[in-house]
Amino acid sequence: MEKVKLKIKRFDGKQEKIDEFEIEYNERTTVIEALIHIQSEIDPTLSFRVQCRAAICGTCGMVINGEYKLGCRTKIKDVAQNGEIMLEPMKNMKVIKDLVVDHFEFLNKLKNVKAWFVPKEPFEKVYPEDLKKFEKETDCILCGLCYGVCPAFEADKLFGGPINYVKTYRFWKDKNDALGDERIVLAKEDHITSCVHCKSCSIVCPKEIPVEQDITQIEFYGKQKGIIKQDTSQFGFGFGFNDFGNF
Ligand code: SF4
Ligand code: SF4
Ligand code: FES
Incomplete structure (x- = not known):
């Protein structure tokens, strides 16, 4: 198992900040799976959208290292750069909380x-x-x-x-x-x-x-x-x- 540091742009309705989480991943771990792990094991206040986890529902769009991608279709191993990944909410939409934008x-x-x-x-x-x-x-x-x-x-x-x-x-x-x-x-x-x-x-x-x-x-x-x-x-x-x- 390798380690990656996820830097996540957070917003709580008032203030923005970047939080960092170090997690382990394998060949198959997706960005959404990493976020689910962080939410269930490290920080339950982390907000993001997920439903199908199969590129069907269209709910998990986000900006991953500056590129617009579906979190459920993006593997950590394919996007990690120098052991880090930056996650941000999509632009042109109001940010509700963390990675959740208003569709x-x-x-x-x-x-x-x-x-x-x-x-x-x-x-x-x-x-x-x-x-x-x-x-x-x-x-x-x-x-x-x-x-x-x-x-x-x-x-x-x-x-x-x-x-x-x-x-x-x-x-x-x-x-x-x-x-x-x-x-x-x-x-x-x-x-x-x-x-x-x-x-x-x-x-x-x-x-x-x-x-x-x-x-x-x-x-x-x-x-x-x-x-x-x-x-x-x-x-x-x-x-x-x-x-x-x-x-
Ligand atoms: S990127 Fe745009 S056109 Fe393509 S599936 Fe998503 S909403 Fe539809
Ligand atoms: S301006 Fe917008 S709609 Fe037109 S090509 Fe660029 S991304 Fe697509
Ligand atoms: S969770 Fe449905 S498209 Fe990613």
Whole structure:
């Protein structure tokens, strides 16, 4: 068994501090297991979120050595640097206590883009190739990692955030969704064009959803259709309409 020092950014509602805990770990120990050990054996006041421990529920997002990750999917052996790991709460959300942040902000914003299926009449038969168009986006577990890492909020507080546009994409690509291009209008009103295309959302997504690519596709289509105002300064990528396949 090796030892690691976990440095954890704490917040009790009034003050911030860094606490350090030294624990033993093995090949399989995850960050969440280390936190559970600290909470049950060393400091019962330590707060963090955990449910499934299998990268399904999306509740254990945090910043691990500066990177946005799920604690339950991150092994200590893979992230320890010089025998230490720094754990911090995600940004762009209010910290409730220690590593627990308030998910309400991004969950409530989902209403802005009507992030739910609106059935079309008559319903068309669905084939496997139809589902493939939004297969990755369906996997979103609402973990908030992309929302926390996103720099666009610094310049635009009204920016809806990457999760909203993943949902836009998922339903926009569904031939049985009744909203169609109204979804692009909603995304525009939700400030999708404030995305700076840094790709951080795609990099951190534990489900490998191509978030930034989806945003680019929505924006490009919106501009082609005249829904979103053309702004040549924002798009210098040199791609063509057909690069995105069939809309
Ligand atoms: S690509 Fe856009 S949405 Fe994604 S993190 Fe960067 S600014 Fe935010
Ligand atoms: S898009 Fe990825 S990173 Fe963002 S909330 Fe969904 S699963 Fe998490
Ligand atoms: S505990 Fe459910 S995703 Fe980590």
